[in-house]
Amino acid sequence: MKAVVKYEKGKGNVALQEMPDPLCSDDKVILEVAHCGVCGTDLHVYSDTFRNFPPVILGHEFSGRIVEVGKNVKDVKPGETYSVLGATAVQCGHCQYCESGEFMFCKNRRGMGHGVNGAFTRFTCVRPDQLFAIPQDVSLEHAALVEPFSVAVHVVEEIADFKLGDIVLLSGPGPIGLLCMKMLAAHGLKVMVVGTAEDGMRLEMAKKYGAHSVWVAGKDDIQQAVEHETHGQGVALAIECAGAEASVVNCMNALMPLGQYVQVGHFGKDLTVPWDLVAFRQLKIHGSVGYTKQTWHRTMSILGQGAVDLSDVITHRLGLEDWQQAFELMWQKQAIKILLNP
Numbered sequence: 001m002k003a004v005v006k007y008e009k010g011k012g013n014v015a016l017q018e019m020p021d022p023l024c025s026d027d028k029v030i031l032e033v034a035h036c037g038v039c040g041t042d043l044h045v046y047s048d049t050f051r052n053f054p055p056v057i058l059g060h061e062f063s064g065r066i067v068e069v070g071k072n073v074k075d076v077k078p079g080e081t082y083s084v085l086g087a088t089a090v091q092c093g094h095c096q097y098c099e100s101g102e103f104m105f106c107k108n109r110r111g112m113g114h115g116v117n118g119a120f121t122r123f124t125c126v127r128p129d130q131l132f133a134i135p136q137d138v139s140l141e142h143a144a145l146v147e148p149f150s151v152a153v154h155v156v157e158e159i160a161d162f163k164l165g166d167i168v169l170l171s172g173p174g175p176i177g178l179l180c181m182k183m184l185a186a187h188g189l190k191v192m193v194v195g196t197a198e199d200g201m202r203l204e205m206a207k208k209y210g211a212h213s214v215w216v217a218g219k220d221d222i223q224q225a226v227e228h229e230t231h232g233q234g235v236a237l238a239i240e241c242a243g244a245e246a247s248v249v250n251c252m253n254a255l256m257p258l259g260q261y262v263q264v265g266h267f268g269k270d271l272t273v274p275w276d277l278v279a280f281r282q283l284k285i286h287g288s289v290g291y292t293k294q295t296w297h298r299t300m301s302i303l304g305q306g307a308v309d310l311s312d313v314i315t316h317r318l319g320l321e322d323w324q325q326a327f328e329l330m331w332q333k334q335a336i337k338i339l340l341n342p
């Protein structure tokens with residue numbers, strides 16, 4: 001089968017090449033991939049700025065149809081469709097984090113698409129506990145968005161702390177930031193979204209998703225905008241999704257005393273930021289990474305209820321052979337979610 005493969009360590013070293021079809025062991029199932037989303041992580045694996053174990057097939061945001069079932073697997077039948085939790089492909093299963101459901105922190109964890117073969121290909125082999133049934137009326141395309149959407153659900157439903165009437169600053173309108181935007185809008189919150197001059201298309205989308213206002217860092221005076229929008233109070237919640245130092249500084253300066261800062265973006269370096277504000281304003285600082293299985297169940301019920309519509313999150317649908325074009329669109333910030341259809 002054709003697959004987008006990181007064939008060797010180092011920058012680049014990704015190609016569409018022939019890989020053997022996976023074999024189904026007694027305890028696993030084989031899915032035929034329906035759609036697989038292109039994620040920032042795939043770009044990081046390409047650039048070798050995210051740990052990876054070549055040769056490995058990229059892609060971890062996917063839905064698919066069961067085509068083969070191992071003989072020890074009960075309750076899964078060929079033809080059924082699922083979203084797949086790729087992050088738990090390898091985990092120890094018995095450390096305190098695996099036991100509490102916080103598998104993200106298992107030292108032995110390896111996810112699909114970088115640690116083990118992913119879904120930028122036709123067939124994948126997974127354990128049945130990685131399968132999440134797709135609610136009725138949810139399409140296979142939307143089911144492929146469950147992974148990135150769960151990242152946003154974890155931020156907004158499980159880490160952030162807010163009440164109706166709060167004003168939120170969301171900095172960084174990438175795919176995860178924009179999915180957070182959709183969640184915050186579903187809660188009826190007033191959200192200010194900050195991006196850079198390169199984010200024009202994504203800031204437009206933020207408006208469509210219900211942002212109260214959008215701002216361009218480096219062009220607009222963000223602190224003045226916050227002063228104006230909050231009547232001098234500051235925002236109650238700032239969510240940093242850009243992974244940029246200037247964005248952290250904006251978020252911290254924007255917060256009101258006792259406000260909450262949530263870190264979602266990654267930097268890959270140390271920062272210089274006004275850290276004294278943490279004490280002076282008694283800020284609550286929280287990180288958010290990935291999700292738990294509970295998050296996935298919650299995401300499924302959000303989609304099942306139609307509480308958030310993901311239709312306008314998918315901006316491009318491309319074939320596997322167009323993976324380079326897809327990566328380029330992401331680098332140029334001209335896409336939100338691109339689905340590759342193998």
Ligand SMILES: [Zn+2]
Pocket residue numbers: 039040041060061147148
């Ligand atoms: Zn992802």
Ligand SMILES: [Zn+2]
Pocket residue numbers: 091092093094095096097098099105106107108
């Ligand atoms: Zn573990």
